[in-house]
Amino acid sequence: MNVVDDNETRRTDMLAARLASETDTESKPVLPFAMPVACGVALAAASAFSVVLGVIGHRADLAQVWPLLTFLFKIVSMGLAAAGAFLLLLRAGTPGLPIRPLPVLLPAVAMLVAGAVLDPSGFPVAGQQTFSVLKCLGSIVLAALPALAVLLLTLRRGVPTDLAWAGAVAGLLAGSLGAFAYALACVNDGFAFVAVWYSVAIAIATAIGAAVGPRALAW
Amino acid sequence: MSDKEAAWSGAMRAARLGDSRAYESFLKDLAASQRRIVGWYALRLGLNAGNLEDVVQEILLAVHAKRHHWDDRRPLVPWVNAIARYKMIDATRQMRRDARCRIHLADEEWAAIFADEQMPGDRSGADMERLLSTLPSGQQSITRAIGIEGESPREVALRLGMSEGAVRVAFHRSLKKLMALAGESTKR
Numbered sequence: 001m002n003v004v005d006d007n008e009t010r011r012t013d014m015l016a017a018r019l020a021s022e023t024d025t026e027s028k029p030v031l032p033f034a035m036p037v038a039c040g041v042a043l044a045a046a047s048a049f050s051v052v053l054g055v056i057g058h059r060a061d062l063a064q065v066w067p068l069l070t071f072l073f074k075i076v077s078m079g080l081a082a083a084g085a086f087l088l089l090l091r092a093g094t095p096g097l098p099i100r101p102l103p104v105l106l107p108a109v110a111m112l113v114a115g116a117v118l119d120p121s122g123f124p125v126a127g128q129q130t131f132s133v134l135k136c137l138g139s140i141v142l143a144a145l146p147a148l149a150v151l152l153l154t155l156r157r158g159v160p161t162d163l164a165w166a167g168a169v170a171g172l173l174a175g176s177l178g179a180f181a182y183a184l185a186c187v188n189d190g191f192a193f194v195a196v197w198y199s200v201a202i203a204i205a206t207a208i209g210a211a212v213g214p215r216a217l218a219w
Numbered sequence: 220m221s222d223k224e225a226a227w228s229g230a231m232r233a234a235r236l237g238d239s240r241a242y243e244s245f246l247k248d249l250a251a252s253q254r255r256i257v258g259w260y261a262l263r264l265g266l267n268a269g270n271l272e273d274v275v276q277e278i279l280l281a282v283h284a285k286r287h288h289w290d291d292r293r294p295l296v297p298w299v300n301a302i303a304r305y306k307m308i309d310a311t312r313q314m315r316r317d318a319r320c321r322i323h324l325a326d327e328e329w330a331a332i333f334a335d336e337q338m339p340g341d342r343s344g345a346d347m348e349r350l351l352s353t354l355p356s357g358q359q360s361i362t363r364a365i366g367i368e369g370e371s372p373r374e375v376a377l378r379l380g381m382s383e384g385a386v387r388v389a390f391h392r393s394l395k396k397l398m399a400l401a402g403e404s405t406k407r
Contacts, residue, residue, distance in 0.1 A: 008272035012250045015276055019283045020243035023234050030287045094290075095305075096297030159285050161305035218309070219281075 033093050033158040040154025041086055044147035045177050051143040052181040059187050070121055070189035077115065078180040078198065081108035085173035089151065092166035093158025099165070108176075116195035123190030132188050133197055139185065140201035141208075144171070144178030148209055152216045160217050167213015168206050175205030221296070223252075228295040231286065246279055253278050253303055260307060274310040278303045313384065350400050358393040365390050 052058075065071045084104040091097040127133055151170035160166035179198045188194070227245055234242035257274050281302050289298055347367075351359055361379070364370045365386075372390065376383040 009250075009254075012254075012272060012276055012279065013247055015279060016243050016246035016250060019246060019279065020234075020239040022283075023237060023239040023242050032290065033288070095301035096294070096299075159288050159302065161301040163305075 034090060036154055036157040037086070037090055037093065040150055040157075041089075041173070041177075044150040044154075044174060045181070047146040047150060048143040048174070048177040048181040049184075051146060052139065052178075052185050055142070056139060056182075056185040058184045062184060065189070068189075070191070071183070073111075073115055073191055074183035074186065074194050074198070075180065077108055077111045077194070078176055078183060080111060081105070081202065082173060082176035082180060084108055085169060085176050088169045089155070089166075089173055092162070092169045093155050093160050095159050095161045112195040112199055115191035119191040119195075121190050121192075123188065123193060125190060125192045125196060127188040127190070127193050127197075132193070136182070136186060136188065136193075136197045137201045137204065140175065140178045140182045140198065141204050142178075143181050144174040144201075144205040145208075147177050148174035148205065148212075150174075152209075152212070155217055156219070160213075160219075163214040163217040164210050165213070166217055168210035170213070171206040171209020172202060174209065175202035178202075178205065224294055224296045227299070228291065231289065231295055232291055234286070235291075246283070249282065249299065250275050250279055256303070257307060260311075264311065270310075270314065274307060277310060278306045281306050316384075316388075350397050353400060354393050354396065358389055358396075361386055361389050362393045362397070366394070 059065070084101075084107070087104045088099075088101055091099065127136070129135075148171055151174055152167065155166050155170055179202055182198075186194075227248070230238075230241040230245035234245070253275050254271070257271050257278075261271055282299055285302065289295060351362060354362060361375055364375045364378075365372060370378075372386045373383050375381075376386040379386070381389075
């Protein structure tokens with residue numbers, strides 16, 4: 001047994017020597033992970049916007065509603081969610097950093113919960129039309145899918161070590177970007193509608209990311 | 220900062236300046252420390268101890284492949300540990316997957332059984348052909364290639380465009396089937 005162990009150990013030492021002989025003086029440190037992430041997120045956002053604007057088109061009264069509180073609520077809460085997810089994505093692609101999702105997601109969560117509970121708008125939670133909820137969920141998830149693909153490719157430029165988590169974070173960011181883009185098309189202005197159904201759509205995107213992460217990110 | 224952190228990150232910085240000797244001793248040190256961790260982890264999970272050194276080598280290769288990604292303003296030890304943990308979990312999952320459809324013999328031993336004319340039951344080549352022909356065609360060609368022609372699973376995988384793991388699994392499944400069949404016909 002010992003003989004075998006020594007042999008095995010020697011084999012590893014030989015591997016170490018071989019790898020060491022590959023060190024090169026003109027070592028090329030990789031770009032800090034923040035650079036590809038910034039590009040990837042911009043590309044993901046662009047793809048989410050093109051899906052929403054290309055497939056559904058922006059709401060006809062966008063020019064009138066943009067300064068209203070109902071519209072700002074959507075934009076700001078989804079922007080906060082995306083910002084939090086962005087920070088988590090940076091960490092998910094860098095080994096050895098603590099995860100800590102709560103502090104970065106707290107602003108978005110607090111805003112959505114407050115919106116759902118205090119809803120001053122008086123609009124119905126289920127939306128104005130029969131298929132409001134389905135349309136909202138479907139559009140956001142649809143807009144999130146290409147963004148998710150871009151973000152998973154971006155993560156592969158880094159060093160993800162918890163693949164399901166990294167996939168989930170990519171899904172969370174893709175979902176937030178999809179929801180942000182969908183806000184330009186969505187005609188349901190109830191705070192509670194946004195807080196509930198946008199969140200459900202983002203949760204679906206997050207679950208998809210977590211499910212595909214281990215396969216898509218394996219290295 | 221711990222001694223280990225100082226030594227390892229120092230060696231990694233030196234490696235970036237082309238000091239391959241410092242890098243080699245870092246890799247050996249890393250292997251030694253991972254060997255302990257992987258051994259302990261395998262013991263706890265009751266895994267086959269045979270391929271532990273493979274896991275250690277996987278970790279070394281992974282750290283080496285990603286070495287340029289390390290930001291030298293950050294500590295190296297947690298960075299290395301996260302990568303090691305990932306590779307360890309990955310290897311565990313693969314071992315488990317293999318173990319489910321494996322009879323515990325190494326590929327070489329299986330090949331030896333096939334090559335040996337005096338195998339248990341004293342089977343002739345014709346018997347073997349007859350048994351083989353009961354397998355689905357994919358499994359047949361894999362079993363023939365590895366078991367009779369002595370190709371390595373890797374070669375077969377490359378030739379058939381499959382992953383090496385899938386080839387190994389298919390090989391072990393067909394052997395299991397063959398053993399069962401051979402057992403039946405001996406009883407009769």
